[in-house]
Amino acid sequence: MWKGHRPPNIRRDYWDTMCDQWxxxxxxxxxxxVAENRTKMPEATLHTSGSISFGRQKRKMVKSHIFNL
Structure with a gap:
């Protein structure tokens, strides 16, 4: 089903191999x-810091001595 719909930036042989594996x-x-586990703890899969930028989060951590440089 997927083999005829590869992204243009992936070689056809790589795509076909991935499709066979999937x-x-x-x-x-x-x-x-894995899908069941993700639904059990959705907060564990977030890779964001909300509205706080990573730079600001890092400064907060340095200031609170959680993250020392």
Missing amino acids: ATENFRHRSRI
Whole structure:
């Protein structure tokens, strides 16, 4: 299903290999488990700092001695 829809910046042979891997039962089983785990703890998958920039967050951490340079 995916093989005919590769992104233009990925080589066809790489894309086909990834599609073959994604179609295996082992990969699909692990994917289901990981998806279930993500729904159990959605806050654990966030890679953001909200409206606070990473630079500002770093300054706050340095100031509070959590992060020393």
